[in-house]
Amino acid sequence: MQGNQKTTEFSDIDLSRWKDYNDVILDSLWLLGPRDKTGPHVGDYWGNFIPQIPYQVLTRFTKRGEVVVDLFSGMGTTLIECKRLGRAGLGVEIDPGVAGRSLERINTAENPYNVPVAVLVGDSTTTLTAKRVRATLKEWGGAAADCIILHPPYHDIIRFSERDGDLSRVSTEAAFLDKIGLVARHAYELLKPAGFMALVIGDKYVDSQLVPLGFMCMQRCIDAGFVLKAINVKEILNNERGKGKNGNLWKYRALVGGFYLFKHEYVLIFRKPAARGKRAPKGASP
Ligand SMILES: C[S@@+](CC[C@H](N)C(=O)[O-])C[C@H]1O[C@@H](n2cnc3c(N)ncnc32)[C@H](O)[C@@H]1O
Known part of the structure; x- marks a missing residue:
């Protein structure tokens, strides 16, 4: 941090220049544009998120040198952004195959x-x-993660x-949500007090009925102890998951069935409460 730079305790954004950060999103509607395909970011893994998501989270909720854990x-994508942003x-x-291929890719990033x-x-x-995550954090010289990302x-x-x-x-939604609850509890334990967590998730339709999976997972994180900070809605561009080349057919089905095609997913932001006795800095709420 430079001499007269004024930052929050959780980011390197210089508050004296806050108007200059045009690339940092402060609105709850995330229109991130097409996928960043620079460097090792390729976007060939079905289901990966666009690098702009971890970029936004890391820029707003971490400082250089801090530790980010991505449990999926x-x-x-997150780890490549970690290298880029320090x-x-x-x-x-x-999946060991995916983990191995991802490492090969991550290693090509500067x-x-x-x-x-x-x-x-x-x-x-x-x-x-x-336990293994905690052991690695220890090897790296810390006791806890500074930020966690779940996708x-x-x-x-x-x-x-x-x-x-x-x-x-x-097999069932109930079992899936219980497992998300387990992950949320581990994330809570692994995160430092007052650290931030982002959950990227979307909804789904089952038997012509909308299942608000995003909000259901959100509730599991709140149940684990997290404080909800934001429900950000991210536009999905050219990525009608699962519809493949049948986009027009889906439009027809939506018309006939009375439903809507998903064009958004959520980037939910949570914060672990500060350690007891430590008050949040002035002006930090909501
Ligand atoms: C939506 S993708 C995440 C993609 C990632 N954000 C990216 O940009 O490449 C979810 C990943 O979670 C992995 N996964 C599924 N169940 C898991 C579990 N229980 N523990 C860890 N990873 C899991 C899947 O193999 C898949 O690679």
């Missing part, structure tokens, strides 16, 4: 701030995985693998 790291990045991915980045193969619902499967919308523990093959 997939092809490593944050240590630890991912957990259940590392101008020389931060550590790693991917653990594991099931993020388990205590064992949480789980949207239940069974995309089947990621046939592995036991893969959240995309859990």
Whole structure:
């Protein structure tokens, strides 16, 4: 941090220049434009999020040198952004093949701030995985994550693998939500007090009925102890998941069935309460 720079305790954004940060979103409607395909970001993994999402989260809710944990790291979009922005990045991915391929990709990203980045193969619902995450954080010199990102499967919308523990093959919604609850509780334990967590999730239709999966998962995070800070609605561009080339057919089905095609998902922002006795800084609410 430079001499007269004034920041919050959770980001490097210089408050004396707050009007200059045109690329930092402060609105709840996220119109991020087309996918950033620069560097190792390719977008060829079905179900990966656009790099602008972790960019926004990291820029607003972490400082350089801090540690970000992504408990569903997939092809490593978050970890690539970590390297670019100078944050240590630890991912957990259940599929060893995906974890290996993501590491190959992450390793091609430049590392101008020389931060550590790693991917653990594991099931993020388990205590064992949480212990392994904590052990890695310790190796890196810290006791807890500074920020956590969750981008789980949207239940069974995309089947990621046939592995036991893969959240995309859990048979019922109730069981899926219970597993999200477990992940939220581990995330809560792994995160430092007053740290931020982002959950990226969408809704789904089952039997012509909308299932508000996003809000259901949101509630599980609140139940785990998190404070809800934002329900951000992110526009989905050219990515009508699961509809493939049948986009027009889906439009017809929507007309006939009286439903709407998803053009949005959520980026939900949570904060772990500060440690007892430590008050939030003045002007920090809501
Ligand atoms: C929506 S994708 C995340 C994509 C990631 N954000 C990216 O940009 O590449 C969800 C990932 O979670 C993984 N996964 C599913 N169940 C898991 C579990 N129980 N623990 C850890 N990873 C899991 C899937 O294999 C998949 O790669």
